[in-house]
Amino acid sequence: MANLKDIKKRIGSVKNTQQITKAMKMVSAAKLRRAQEAVVAARPYADKMQDVLSGMAMRDIESDHPLLETREKKRALVVIMTADRGLCGGFNSSIAKAAEAFVKEQAEGFEEYTLRIIGRKGNEALKRRPNLEIDKVYENLTGNITYATASLLGSEIVEDYIEGKFDAVFMIYNSFISVINQEVTTSQLLPISPETEQADDGAYVADYIYEPSSVDVIESILPKYIEVQIFRALLESVASEQGARMSSMDSASKNASEMIDKLTLQYNRARQAAITTELMEIISGAESIK
Secondary structure (H helix, E strand, O other): OOOHHHHHHHHHHHHHHHHHHHHHHHHHHHHHHHHHHHHHHHHHHHHHHHHHHHHHHHOOOOOOOHHHOOOOOOEEEEEEEOOOOOOOOOHHHHHHHHHHHHHHOOOOOOOEEEEEEEOHHHHHHHOOOOOOEEEEEEOOOOOOOOHHHHHHHHHHHHHHHHOOOOOEEEEEEEEEEEOOEEEEEEEEEEOOOOOOOOOOOOOOOOOOOOOOOHHHHHHHHHHHHHHHHHHHHHHHHHHHHHHHHHHHHHHHHHHHHHHHHHHHHHHHHHHHHHHHHHHHHHHHHHHHHO
16 A cells, blocks of 8 residues: 555645646637627628528539539649647547548549648647658647638649649638537538528529629639638637547546545545554553563
C-alpha cells in the first residue's frame, strides 16, 4: 500500500489537473457561444444560395462554366477540416478515420485521392498512414475564422479545379448539432450539382428577370457559392471543436472529482491503519514493561 505522503501528493496533483480542466471548460464555453452564433448566422445565407442555384437549374439555364463540368473520375481532392489543438475527445480522430475510410474504400469511385488538410491534428494523424497522399496542410487557421480566409481557400481550390488538377472536390468536417453531438459530414464541393427536384404539384415557382443575363449571373454566383460553403464548413468545424472540448473537459473534471474521492478514502484508511499500528506498538511496549 502506498504511504501517506505519496497518496497526499497524488491528491494534490489530481486537484491541480482538475483546476486546469475546469478552466479549459469555461474558456471553451465562451468560445462555443460565439462560434454557435456564427454558425446559426451563416446557415441561412448558405442554404439560400443553394436554393438560388437549384431554382436556376430548374429553369434549364445552360452554362458551360467549368465548375459545372462533370469529368471522368480520375483524381479527387478531399479537404479535411480538423483542429490545431487536442483535448477535444474524438473530434479529430473521427475525421481522420472517416477520411482514411473514404480514400481506402474509394467511396466515389475515383482512381486517386489527394488530401488537403486544415488543422495540425489532422496532419499528425494521417501523415504516417500508408497510401495517403497529402497535398497541402494549413495550420493556425481555425483560431479566428473570417470570410477572407474562406475566400482564399476557395479561390485556390477553384483555380486547381479549373486547371484540371482534380476532377472533383469533397469536404469532410464535423457538423455542429449540439454540445454533445457532432456529426461527421462528407459533401461534394465540385463539380457543383444544383438540386433539380421539381416542385410539388400546385406549388408556386417564382420567376426572375436576370440582369445582365442569366448566364452572367450564374457564372458570378458559382465561385461565391464555393467560398460560402467552405466558410460554413469552417464555422461548423470550429463550433463542433469547442463543443467537443467543453464536453471532454467536463467529463475530465468529473473523473478527477471521483479520483479525488477515492484517493481521499484510501488516504484516510492508510492513516487509520498507521494510527492503529502505532497504538498497538504502544500497548505492546507497555505490556512488555509489566
